[in-house]
Amino acid sequence: MDLNLKDNVVVITGGAQGVGRVIAHTFAKEGAQVVIGDLNVDAGEKVVREIDEIGGRAVFIQSDVSLLSDTDRLVAGALENFGRMDVMVHNAAVFLLGKFMDVAETDWRKVIDVIQIGAYNCARSVLPTMTDQKSGRIIFIGTDAARSGDNFQSIYASAKAGVVNFTKSLAMDVGPKGITVNTVSPAVVVTNENEAILDKLYGIKTKPEKAQKMLSAYPMRRLGQPEDIANMVVFLASPQASFITGQTISVNGGYSMV
Numbered sequence: 001m002d003l004n005l006k007d008n009v010v011v012i013t014g015g016a017q018g019v020g021r022v023i024a025h026t027f028a029k030e031g032a033q034v035v036i037g038d039l040n041v042d043a044g045e046k047v048v049r050e051i052d053e054i055g056g057r058a059v060f061i062q063s064d065v066s067l068l069s070d071t072d073r074l075v076a077g078a079l080e081n082f083g084r085m086d087v088m089v090h091n092a093a094v095f096l097l098g099k100f101m102d103v104a105e106t107d108w109r110k111v112i113d114v115i116q117i118g119a120y121n122c123a124r125s126v127l128p129t130m131t132d133q134k135s136g137r138i139i140f141i142g143t144d145a146a147r148s149g150d151n152f153q154s155i156y157a158s159a160k161a162g163v164v165n166f167t168k169s170l171a172m173d174v175g176p177k178g179i180t181v182n183t184v185s186p187a188v189v190v191t192n193e194n195e196a197i198l199d200k201l202y203g204i205k206t207k208p209e210k211a212q213k214m215l216s217a218y219p220m221r222r223l224g225q226p227e228d229i230a231n232m233v234v235f236l237a238s239p240q241a242s243f244i245t246g247q248t249i250s251v252n253g254g255y256s257m258v
């Protein structure tokens with residue numbers, strides 16, 4: 001299916017590694033022009049070089065999504081470099097695992113700043129342009145734990161749950177302006193960065209018998225790949241998805257069915 005994303009301009013927060021990097025590549029392969037925002041300059045610039053090598057167009061802007069001034073700079077960068085601003089993907093996050101009483105307040109605030117305030121900042125920065133254009137896509141990356149809850153994830157999952165409701169309420173607000181808002185919700189996704197830790201915890205590479213226990217919770221009997229998430233993101237960004245808004249869509253091999 002041609003997703004008709006050629007020359008669309010897409011901003012991706014946290015695009016320097018993991019799922020965000022693959023989202024950036026997937027948009028570039030669809031012919032979109034990509035602005036990568038991240039704290040990590042070396043990794044972000046590397047993704048730009050990778051996209052250049054496959055004939056795509058991308059720029060990197062060092063930015064902290066928890067700061068409105070930085071998400072403003074991301075949108076300004078998109079307009080300066082490519083003249084439009086069509087899709088905002090807020091993918092950056094910090095993961096925090098721990099029993100609620102063991103987690104320091106400063107750590108809660110960091111998670112909420114990046115995940116939840118980051119979502120507000122992305123929307124706030126991009127909406128003036130999308131409203132003028134009378135079109136746009138805002139896509140958040142959530143987590144299944146936001147709707148099901150999960151052990152040791154009270155802060156991370158509740159910050160993401162805020163994004164799930166923001167998705168619905170903002171979709172009602174901006175739908176009449178031609179803008180859709182959706183969240184893509186993964187369960188565990190194996191990335192270059194977390195593969196070693198997932199192997200240590202669940203044996204996903206080296207202990208197939210141990211891994212089977214974890215995989216039995218997944219009807220599709222495998223963990224997510226970044227491409228699974230990226231494919232849903234590019235679809236939601238496409239004109240074919242123009243009637244989908246306010247939704248949180250799990251891409252999780254059936255891990256949870258909420």
Ligand SMILES: NC(=O)c1ccc[n+]([C@@H]2O[C@H](COP(=O)([O-])OP(=O)(O)OC[C@H]3O[C@@H](n4cnc5c(N)ncnc54)[C@H](O)[C@@H]3O)[C@@H](O)[C@H]2O)c1
Pocket residue numbers: 013014015016017018019020037038039040063064065066090091092093094114141142143144186187188189190191193194
């Ligand atoms: N990997 C999984 O198993 C999994 C599962 C469920 C949901 N998710 C969600 O998918 C998304 C991507 O996950 P991932 O595993 O690729 O994460 P990751 O930790 O590998 O990458 C996150 C990126 O965000 C960047 N970042 C962190 N704080 C930032 C800030 N303040 N400003 C800008 N950039 C910042 C990091 O530098 C990094 O490049 C996240 O939203 C995560 O919550 C991941």
